[in-house]
Amino acid sequence: MGIKFDNVSFEYPTVNEKVFAIKDINLSIKPEGELIAIVGHTGSGKSTMIQHMNALLLPSNGDVDVFGHKVVKGEKLTPIRKRVGMVFQFPEYQLFEETVEKDIMFGPLNFGLTKEEAKEKAEEVISIVGLDESFLPRSPFNLSGGQMRRVAIAGILAMEPDILILDEPTVGLDPQGQIEMMELFLSIHEKYNKTVILVTHNMDVVSEYANRVIVMKKARLVFDGSPVDLFGNEKLVRDYDLDLPKYMKIMKVLNDKFDSKLDETVFNLEDLVTELKKL
Ligand SMILES: Nc1ncnc2c1ncn2[C@@H]1O[C@H](COP(=O)(O)OP(=O)(O)OP(=O)(O)O)[C@@H](O)[C@H]1O
Ligand SMILES: [Mg+2]
Numbered sequence: 001m002g003i004k005f006d007n008v009s010f011e012y013p014t015v016n017e018k019v020f021a022i023k024d025i026n027l028s029i030k031p032e033g034e035l036i037a038i039v040g041h042t043g044s045g046k047s048t049m050i051q052h053m054n055a056l057l058l059p060s061n062g063d064v065d066v067f068g069h070k071v072v073k074g075e076k077l078t079p080i081r082k083r084v085g086m087v088f089q090f091p092e093y094q095l096f097e098e099t100v101e102k103d104i105m106f107g108p109l110n111f112g113l114t115k116e117e118a119k120e121k122a123e124e125v126i127s128i129v130g131l132d133e134s135f136l137p138r139s140p141f142n143l144s145g146g147q148m149r150r151v152a153i154a155g156i157l158a159m160e161p162d163i164l165i166l167d168e169p170t171v172g173l174d175p176q177g178q179i180e181m182m183e184l185f186l187s188i189h190e191k192y193n194k195t196v197i198l199v200t201h202n203m204d205v206v207s208e209y210a211n212r213v214i215v216m217k218k219a220r221l222v223f224d225g226s227p228v229d230l231f232g233n234e235k236l237v238r239d240y241d242l243d244l245p246k247y248m249k250i251m252k253v254l255n256d257k258f259d260s261k262l263d264e265t266v267f268n269l270e271d272l273v274t275e276l277k278k279l
Contacts, residue, residue, distance in 0.1 A: 001067055002195070003029040003053050003084070003163065008062035010048055021048040023219040024062070029053075031067070031162045034195040035186070037206040037227075040216030041241065046199045047089075049216065050165050053197070054084035067162070082111055085161030089168045091152030092145060100126070100143075100151050101136040107159040118158070125154040130184060146177045150184075157188070164188060165197045170205065178202075182209055207231060207245035207267040215240050232265040247272050254279075 008025040011018045022045040029036065038046050051057040052064050055077040064071040066080045088094065097103040104125060105118040113121065123133055129150040135143070140151050149169070156164065166185070170178040186209055189196045200206065206213050207227050215223035215230070217240055223230055230236055231248060244252070250272065251264040262275040 002031040003027075003067075004063075004065040005052070006063040006065070008052060008059045008064055010052065010057060010060050012048075020060075020219045021045050022052075022216075022221075025049060025221050027214065027221060027224060029163070029197070030195060032193045032195055034197075034212055035189045035210050036195070036197045036212045036214060037210035038197065038199045038214045038216065039201065039203070039206060039242065044216040045219045046216050047167055049221075050086070050167060050197065050199060053163075053165055054086050055080045056086065078111070082159055083161055084163045084165060085156040085159055087153055087156050087164070087166040087169060089171060090149075091156075092140075092148035095140040095148060095152055095155075098139060099136065100138050100140050103140050103151060104136075104155045104158050107155055111159055121158045122154075125157045126151075128157060128188070129154045130180065146173055146181070149173075149181070153184070161194070163195045163197065167199045168201070169198055170200065170202060178205075185209070203231075203243045203245045207247070215242070227267070228265055231267075251275065 005025045005027045009020050009023045011020050038050065040046055048057065052059060053066065055066065055071045058071055058073060067083050069075060069080050071080065095103050097106060101122045104122040108118040108121050122136060126133060126135060131147065131150055140148060143151065170181050173181055182205060185196050185198065188194055210227055213225065213227050213230050214221060222240060223236060231245060237244060245267060247266045247268060248264050251262060251266050254260065255262055255264060258279060260279060262278060266272045266275055
């Protein structure tokens with residue numbers, strides 16, 4: 001169960017010649033326990049790929065299966081949208097209700113909850129995203145950017161998706177806001193054992209949080225494995241034209257400077273210190 005792609009390709013209907021935005025993608029995602037980062041150059045197909053995961057786009061070729069529902073025209077797509085929650089880039093632009101509470105209640109009401117139940121849901125999820133109930137009566141448009149983004153994420157969580165997908169969720173936040181946002185996803189992943197999938201250009205996010213990384217290159221899925229297997233392989237990093245996580249960059253400089261052979265595949269400060277002690 002979960003999400004399964006079987007040779008999935010997609011081409012946008014354009015006036016010019018047809019180009020595949022994703023091509024022959026095979027993957028399988030479990031409904032729990034995964035924290036997946038999707039990386040790759042701009043235009044490589046990341047957003048197109050994730051939009052297939054909750055049936056916002058239907059494949060031109062191949063099969064997408066989401067929790068046993070085949071994603072095809074005519075099939076009921078609501079069950080899919082409920083189980084796979086999607087948070088777009090800059091989700092704060094999608095807020096539209098006059099209060100935070102109404103905004104969060106919108107999805108649950110659409111999926112058939114009563115007003116009372118939706119209200120309770122709003123109270124529950126507002127604290128999950130690190131805000132408190134005093135935000136509920138406020139206008140979503142008088143909040144800071146980071147708070148607005150949290151409200152938008154609360155609105156998705158209120159629908160109780162099994163899998164949460166976020167497209168570049170830390171873009172535009174200050175460094176502290178980025179850390180808080182990532183800690184939020186980590187807690188959703190750990191506390192509720194939900195699979196979280198995020199598209200990111202930040203290799204520190206990949207190395208510090210993800211347990212699986214998918215690399216897209218020119219519409220193809222070219223790597224699917226652990227961050228250690230990716231960043232520990234210099235050839236892959238070069239071939240995929242990826243940046244290195246910051247601690248690995250530091251280790252490289254140190255090895256150069258001291259002509260040492262310390263392990264460079266280091267993802268956090270503690271491991272960096274452990275390596276340094278060997279000098
Ligand atoms: N609505 C659209 N109509 C036509 N072509 C599109 C559309 N959206 C994306 N494309 C094309 O599909 C390809 C993949 O785009 P996609 O948005 O999936 O890339 P991405 O990896 O998410 O890039 P980024 O990192 O910039 O967000 C690109 O060549 C892009 O120009
Ligand atoms: Mg994108």
